[in-house]
Amino acid sequence: MKITRAQVERVAQLARLALSKEELDSLTSEMDAILGYVDKLNELDTDNIVPTAHAVPMENAFRDDVARQSLSTEEALQNAPAASDGCFLVPKIIE
Amino acid sequence: MLSKYEVVIGLEVHAQLTTNTKIFCNCSTTFGNEPNSQTCPVCLGLPGALPVLNKKVVEYAVRTGLATECSIAPRSLFARKNYFYPDLPKGYQISQFELPICEHGRLEIDTKDGKKTIGITRIHMEEDAGKLLHDSDAGSRVDLNRACTPLMEIVSEPDMSSADEAIAYLKKLHQIIVYLGVCDGNLEEGSFRCDANVSIRPWGQKELGTRAELKNINSFRFIKQAIDYEVERQADILEEGGRVVQETRLFDTDSGTSRSMRSKEEAHDYRYFPDPDLVPLLVSEEWIEQARLELPELPEAKIERFVKEYDIPHYDAEVLAAERTNADYYDALVKLHGNGKLCSNWVMGEVQRALNENGLKISDCPVTPQLLAGMLKRIDDNTISGKIAKKVFDAMWKSGKDSDTIIEEQGLKQVTDLSAIEPLVDEVIAANPGQVAEYRGGKEKLMGFFVGQIMKASKGKANPATLNELLKKKLAGE
Ligand SMILES: [Zn+2]
Numbered sequence: 166m167k168i169t170r171a172q173v174e175r176v177a178q179l180a181r182l183a184l185s186k187e188e189l190d191s192l193t194s195e196m197d198a199i200l201g202y203v204d205k206l207n208e209l210d211t212d213n214i215v216p217t218a219h220a221v222p223m224e225n226a227f228r229d230d231v232a233r234q235s236l237s238t239e240e241a242l243q244n245a246p247a248a249s250d251g252c253f254l255v256p257k258i259i260e
Numbered sequence: 261m262l263s264k265y266e267v268v269i270g271l272e273v274h275a276q277l278t279t280n281t282k283i284f285c286n287c288s289t290t291f292g293n294e295p296n297s298q299t300c301p302v303c304l305g306l307p308g309a310l311p312v313l314n315k316k317v318v319e320y321a322v323r324t325g326l327a328t329e330c331s332i333a334p335r336s337l338f339a340r341k342n343y344f345y346p347d348l349p350k351g352y353q354i355s356q357f358e359l360p361i362c363e364h365g366r367l368e369i370d371t372k373d374g375k376k377t378i379g380i381t382r383i384h385m386e387e388d389a390g391k392l393l394h395d396s397d398a399g400s401r402v403d404l405n406r407a408c409t410p411l412m413e414i415v416s417e418p419d420m421s422s423a424d425e426a427i428a429y430l431k432k433l434h435q436i437i438v439y440l441g442v443c444d445g446n447l448e449e450g451s452f453r454c455d456a457n458v459s460i461r462p463w464g465q466k467e468l469g470t471r472a473e474l475k476n477i478n479s480f481r482f483i484k485q486a487i488d489y490e491v492e493r494q495a496d497i498l499e500e501g502g503r504v505v506q507e508t509r510l511f512d513t514d515s516g517t518s519r520s521m522r523s524k525e526e527a528h529d530y531r532y533f534p535d536p537d538l539v540p541l542l543v544s545e546e547w548i549e550q551a552r553l554e555l556p557e558l559p560e561a562k563i564e565r566f567v568k569e570y571d572i573p574h575y576d577a578e579v580l581a582a583e584r585t586n587a588d589y590y591d592a593l594v595k596l597h598g599n600g601k602l603c604s605n606w607v608m609g610e611v612q613r614a615l616n617e618n619g620l621k622i623s624d625c626p627v628t629p630q631l632l633a634g635m636l637k638r639i640d641d642n643t644i645s646g647k648i649a650k651k652v653f654d655a656m657w658k659s660g661k662d663s664d665t666i667i668e669e670q671g672l673k674q675v676t677d678l679s680a681i682e683p684l685v686d687e688v689i690a691a692n693p694g695q696v697a698e699y700r701g702g703k704e705k706l707m708g709f710f711v712g713q714i715m716k717a718s719k720g721k722a723n724p725a726t727l728n729e730l731l732k733k734k735l736a737g738e
Contacts, residue, residue, distance in 0.1 A: 179529060181344055224540045230279050230316035233286035241299045241404070244306075251295045252401035255346040258392055 167200035168193060265460040265498070267491050268468055269426050270418035273433060274411050275443040276388065276451040277320050283387050283410035284311030284354065284538075291449055295393075295403035303408035305349030311537050313338075317410045318361070320442040321385050322543060322551045324412060325362030327436050327558060328380050332548050336361045338385075338538040341530045346402050347390040355413075357532040360384035361541070367416075367436075368560075369428040378429050379417030386411050412442070418457065418468065423487040427480050430454060435559055439584045447478050454483055458490045460498070469494070470504040474511055474518065486511035489518060562587055570600025579608055585623045596633035599640075606632060610653050627656045635663035648672050648720050676723040678730065681714075684722065685734055688713045699735055710735070 173193045177184050184192065235241075238251050247254040282289055285302035301309035325332050339357035365380035390407040392400050414433065420426045434452055438445040445452050459471035472490055477483045489511070494504050509518040557565070559581045566577035566587075581587045586607070593603045611632070615622060635652055638644050644652060644667060655666045667673055675681060688710060689696055699706040710731055715722055 179342070179531065219534065219536065219539050221539065224542045226312055226539050227315035227318075228281075228286065228312040230281050230314050231286065232281050232288040235287045235298045235300050236304075238294065238296045241296045241304060247399070249396055249398055249401055251297075252393065252403055253296070253346075254396070254399045254401055256399050258346060258394070258400040 167197050167204070264462060265491075265495055266463050266465075267421050268418045268459050268461065268471075269420040269422075269487060270457040270471075271416045271420070271426060271429060272455040272457070273414045273416075273430070274388075274453045274455075275324075275414065275437055275445075277317055277410040277412060277442055278444050279314055279316045279320070279410055281314055282408040283314050283317050283385065284408055287408070289409045293405060295401070295405060298405040299407070303349070304404060305351075311354065311408075311535075313538060313541065314410065317385055318541065318543070319551065320410075320440075321361045321383060321412055322548065323440050323555065324414070324437055324442055325365060325383055326548070326552055326555055327440055328362075328365035328367055328383070328414075328433075330362035330365030330380060330383060332543055333359055333361055333363065334543060334545075335359065336541045336543070338535045338541070339532045340535045341386075341532055343530060345389070346400065347392050347404075347407070349390070349404060349407060353387060353389065354535055354538070355386035355532075356384035358534075361543070367429060367432055369425065369432050371425055371428060376419075376425065378419045378425075381415040381417050383412055383414045386413060412437075418459075423484040423491075426456060426487055427484055430480060430483065435582070439556060439558055441556070447480075450478060453478060456483065456487055456490075458487055458494070459504070460491060460494050470506050472504065472506070473508045475508055475521070477511055482511060482513050485513075485516055486518060489516060493518070556584070559587075566590075566600070570594050570604070572600045572604045576601075576604040576608065580604060583622075585621065589622050589625065589629055592629035593633055596629055597636050599636070602636060602639075603633075606636065610650060614653075614657055626660055627653065631656050631660075631662055638663055638667065642674060642676060642723065643667060644672055644674050645720070645724055648674065651720070672721065674723050675718060675721045676726050678726065681718070681722050681727055681730060684714050684717045685727070685731055688717065689734055696735065700737070707731070707735075 170189060170193045173189055173196060174184075177189070177192075242248045242251070242253065245253045276289075277283075279289060281287060282303055285300050287298045287300050287303055290298070302311050322332055324330075336356060336359040338354050340352040341355045341357070342352045344351055360382045362383035363381070365383070367378050367380060369376050369378055388406050388409045388411050390402055390404040392402060394400055416429065420429055434445050437443040437452075443451055447453075454477050456474040456477065457471045458474060459469035461467070461469040472494070474486050474490060477486050490509070497504050508521045510521050511518045562581040563574070563577040566572055566580060567574055570577075572580075580590045589611075590603060590607045593607065594600050597603055611622070611625065611627065614620075614627075615625060632653075635644075635649060635656065638652075639646055639649050644663075651670075652663050652666050652672060655661070655670065656663060659666070661669075692710075692713070695706050695709060699710075711724075711727065714727055714731065715724075718727075
């Protein structure tokens with residue numbers, strides 16, 4: 166096994182995913198298969214190959230530092246499950 | 261007890277850049293507007309929105325890297341730092357991880373034992389999070405105006421060994437980035453924020469001790485307090501045979517103590533990976549050279565030049581160069597007038613006094629270098645005395661008129677003519693026979709009294725040299 170069920174649980178927890186027992190089982194074996202494939206790729210000699218950071222052969226996409234009209238507060242908040250006084254409202258955060 | 265341990269401090273500074281727009285979208289970065297009035301699909305993290313890098317952010321980071329002797333990466337990448345918090349709309353922060361734009365720099369600071377070099381590990385670009393407001397009972401409110409505003413994170417090596425060194429480093433860094441014009445340096449508004457990593461170890465021990473991270477301290481004074489408190493806290497733990505735990509601590513400025521923030525082990529598992537929305541950033545050799553040419557003169561170089569070219573004491577040069585606007589004013593003044601020391605006396609003296617009294621910055625000084633230089637020339641050619649000059653200065657400040665006009669209008673021209681001064685001298689001598697007798701009896705200190713009386717009679721306009729000479733002769737009975 167390349168990955169344990171506990172590791173999958175942890176990754177799910179980090180991603181805030183609530184997985185059922187069945188989902189955990191199937192994901193563990195699926196991820197195990199994926200990592201097995203990655204192992205296969207690792208057999209290749211990549212010493213002289215630059216790691217791919219991006220799938221598109223492109224670089225330096227820039228924008229000028231010029232301000233444009235933003236959304237109105239109403240527009241910005243229109244998808245918010247809860248809003249209050251021009252702000253998104255979330256459960257109380259205590260630090 | 262403290263001397264048993266060596267203190268090791270590394271600092272992370274988050275500097276907000278003074279661009280017009282955010283790092284990945286065209287929303288304005290202006291501070292202090294209505295909540296959520298500066299957002300768009302990109303900085304709200306709406307599905308399908310694509311971030312595009314603000315070129316100015318790169319220019320500012322390169323500039324900062326060059327000024328701190330970093331090497332600039334020819335190729336750098338943006339990465340996603342994944343964590344969940346309500347002020348972070350996308351569930352990740354776009355930052356740089358493996359290939360930051362600047363690395364391996366340094367900064368020289370002054371310590372009580374002389375110069376010390378502090379290494380700069382890296383400088384990277386990233387977006388800021390939004391702001392949480394805890395003023396409502398219904399829950400916490402989120403303002404995303406600040407989300408996606410450009411930050412530069414400047415990470416030092418753990419090279420500082422006292423709170424004083426940490427402050428010296430921060431002040432130096434602050435001065436440089438404000439000089440460079442990349443950050444406004446406003447600590448209260450959070451444009452310059454500092455996290456300190458503090459650990460201690462017995463002298464001679466090679467391995468670093470376990471460190472605590474002190475978060476978001478926003479004044480130089482509090483940074484010193486927070487570090488000093490942390491060093492003592494850790495020393496107490498070690499003395500009692502305990503173990504320091506790695507954690508993030510929040511300094512409470514009211515009590516002068518710190519407390520652990522709920523240690524969320526998992527929060528440190530950020531699962532960085534290259535952001536597929538952003539293409540690699542290439543900075544060419546030409547770009548770097550161009551940026552190097554455009555670097556402004558930095559404080560060190562300015563101080564040296566002021567001392568050498570303008571022939572002023574090192575102390576003066578340091579005071580004048582502390583802020584760029586101040587230095588620019590002085591520079592312009594000397595170029596117009598020529599006498600470095602006279603100019604520095606005025607900028608550090610009258611100009612500073614008037615600015616303080618009126619709560620103004622030198623960039624808003626109503627007496628421009630042109631006006632001031634014009635007046636100083638009138639001191640040089642004996643039109644006015646140094647004393648009257650202060651009066652003229654105040655009048656220029658209030659009216660914005662030039663010194664010649666004011667001298668003319670108020671009749672402040674200095675009197676050097678003997679025939680005009682002589683009657684005043686005679687008058688004062690005649691009116692004070694007692695003091696004259698005392699003076700002649702050996703009480704020469706009274707000279708000042710006579711000068712004062714005559715100056716008053718002349719409304720301050722008598723030329724001091726002429727007056728002194730004449731008065732001495734008269735009192736000696738010549
Ligand atoms: Zn935006």
